[in-house]
Amino acid sequence: MVAPSTPxxxxxxxxxxxxxxxxxxxxxxxxxxxxxxxxxxxxxxxQVGVEGRSAALxxxxxxxxxKMWAIDTAISMVDLTTLEGADTPGKVRTLAAKAxxxxxxxxxxxxxxxxxxxxxxxxxxxxxxxxxxxGVASVATAFPSxxxxxxxxxxxxxxxxxxxxxxxxxxxxxxxxxxxxxxxxFDEIVQIxxxxxxxxxxxxxxxxELATYDNVRRASWLALLAGGDFVKTSTGKVSPAxxxxxxxxxxxxxRDWRDLTGELRGVKPAGGIRTTKDAVKHLVAVxxxxxxxxxxxxxxxxxxxxxxxxxxxxxxxxxxxxxxGPDYVTVD
Amino acid sequence: xxxxxxAVAKTYKLYVGGAFxxxxxxxxxxxxxxxxxFLANAAQASRKDARDAVVxxxxxxxxxxxxxxxxxxxxxxxxxxxxxxxxxQFVSEVRAAEGAxxxxxGALVDAAIDRWVWYAGWTDKIAAVxxxxxxxxxxxFSFSTPEPTGVVAVLAPxxxxxxxxxxxxxPVIVSGNTAVVVTSEERPLPAITLSEVLATSDLPGGVVxxxxxxxxxxxxxLASHADVNALDxxxxxxxxxxxxxxxxxxxxxxxxxxxxxxxxxxxxxxxARLRAHLEMKTVWHPTGV
Numbered sequence: 001m002v003a004p005s006t007p008x009x010x011x012x013x014x015x016x017x018x019x020x021x022x023x024x025x026x027x028x029x030x031x032x033x034x035x036x037x038x039x040x041x042x043x044x045x046x047q048v049g050v051e052g053r054s055a056a057l058x059x060x061x062x063x064x065x066x067k068m069w070a071i072d073t074a075i076s077m078v079d080l081t082t083l084e085g086a087d088t089p090g091k092v093r094t095l096a097a098k099a100x101x102x103x104x105x106x107x108x109x110x111x112x113x114x115x116x117x118x119x120x121x122x123x124x125x126x127x128x129x130x131x132x133x134x135g136v137a138s139v140a141t142a143f144p145s146x147x148x149x150x151x152x153x154x155x156x157x158x159x160x161x162x163x164x165x166x167x168x169x170x171x172x173x174x175x176x177x178x179x180x181x182x183x184x185x186f187d188e189i190v191q192i193x194x195x196x197x198x199x200x201x202x203x204x205x206x207x208x209e210l211a212t213y214d215n216v217r218r219a220s221w222l223a224l225l226a227g228g229d230f231v232k233t234s235t236g237k238v239s240p241a242x243x244x245x246x247x248x249x250x251x252x253x254x255r256d257w258r259d260l261t262g263e264l265r266g267v268k269p270a271g272g273i274r275t276t277k278d279a280v281k282h283l284v285a286v287x288x289x290x291x292x293x294x295x296x297x298x299x300x301x302x303x304x305x306x307x308x309x310x311x312x313x314x315x316x317x318x319x320x321x322x323x324x325g326p327d328y329v330t331v332d
Numbered sequence: 333x334x335x336x337x338x339a340v341a342k343t344y345k346l347y348v349g350g351a352f353x354x355x356x357x358x359x360x361x362x363x364x365x366x367x368x369x370f371l372a373n374a375a376q377a378s379r380k381d382a383r384d385a386v387v388x389x390x391x392x393x394x395x396x397x398x399x400x401x402x403x404x405x406x407x408x409x410x411x412x413x414x415x416x417x418x419x420x421q422f423v424s425e426v427r428a429a430e431g432a433x434x435x436x437x438g439a440l441v442d443a444a445i446d447r448w449v450w451y452a453g454w455t456d457k458i459a460a461v462x463x464x465x466x467x468x469x470x471x472x473f474s475f476s477t478p479e480p481t482g483v484v485a486v487l488a489p490x491x492x493x494x495x496x497x498x499x500x501x502x503p504v505i506v507s508g509n510t511a512v513v514v515t516s517e518e519r520p521l522p523a524i525t526l527s528e529v530l531a532t533s534d535l536p537g538g539v540v541x542x543x544x545x546x547x548x549x550x551x552x553x554l555a556s557h558a559d560v561n562a563l564d565x566x567x568x569x570x571x572x573x574x575x576x577x578x579x580x581x582x583x584x585x586x587x588x589x590x591x592x593x594x595x596x597x598x599x600x601x602x603x604a605r606l607r608a609h610l611e612m613k614t615v616w617h618p619t620g621v
Contacts, residue, residue, distance in 0.1 A: 322553070
């Protein structure tokens, strides 16, 4: 669907990208003007179509064995998140314990994908998750507003990485993006990616502040061009957060990126997904829009806190045959 | 104007979370009067409607249980006022449902309104009557205070469509519980009108949720639901009671048993039903130096 103009010649990009963008897209990132030309050359999003399709996908009802599979898959994709001013190392350790074993009564429940925290409590999360394979994600770059100097953002990122974070969730500078300074946003992502080292980089677009689907598509491509491993919808601090149409636009971007470059990049809807039903709708969208190879925690995540409890309650309902309640799961 | 006006056949809906949704299943069933003549269609709730009703009741619980006793009393008294305003409609519905004469139906409706007022008066007296300051052998104050149990699933009586319904619902919500009520299966219309009364009085949405449908279909899901704290078996089919109690035991619910033979709802109710849905909390507090 998205068919960016194929450049005639493949030139090395002039930016210090750690991995240069694939030759087909090298022209797009040559300078500010070509980046703008490329992003504005992306086809517009058919708003009615994408919302209609989201509504249609949401009508699928999934039962029994498939539902059980969907619940377990969704649990394994959860980035268990706590991003509050009142977070303490103790609360993070509690969260880590829940990430290791989401439902103590049922040892066959898969572990979640990662725990997502603020940089200063990364150490507690690393401590609590040692040897489990559960990732430690840290937000960085003056989360959630992203309003600081590049030096501060880089220092924030290094601080998190040095503390042991294996994944960095950065926010883009929405002010710069909305005023059309795409080059600045691009450079910032590239440098943060560089500062991440081996850590995976998720780029938060904060779609609730981008106003249009066209902007979401442009920001997604911008993040992919700059080397983001994941595009993530929201910080969770702004409403609306993750919606199905927005996730779908981002899934289209990673699908088209794969078609163009052969690389697989991930998508992470975050914020506002609270029920199993919502999660299953998203999984259906992943399968239908991007493809089944995205149905893995490596390429699709849910940023959520209360979703996990609902998934666990639904899982118990599937196993016991009666409705479960919040008295039977841990409240964090 | 034509001489023969075509009657407006009504299809009623459920009352869940302060709104009137159709059954998720899309089903409805015809309701007839005592002689078998068609009255209206009622929504036939499914287990998912029951689940949604429990979610609504749980959501309403913190607010309703934390409201002051005075405030709850005011709200319930307001409900009685609106009931009184709809008296004629209730009388005709009770007549149709129960086959009672005009005087008898009028007396039943009056009794139901009076009962609601009587229970409304209990909100600020429960703690005074049932609570206590306990004599303990130590330098402590020890208090026991009644607290609401939580979400109560009520299987309303099958025979008495209004007085019986009021007599089982009012004592549940008076103390701050929230209720999911399965109405009389064959006589749901007074209950549906009651839901319209509740929706237009000051009662917060979700405090009372009314499901019309098959009691035998809905009851097991409510009995086993882990987020329901108590179960009132009044209108349960006799043959299902053992299974319902067993299912309720699985999640440690309070179960209110009641005689299988229809109760005489016109009798003085007493406080038994009030007390059935309360938990006593005892706190020890050190006395000052």
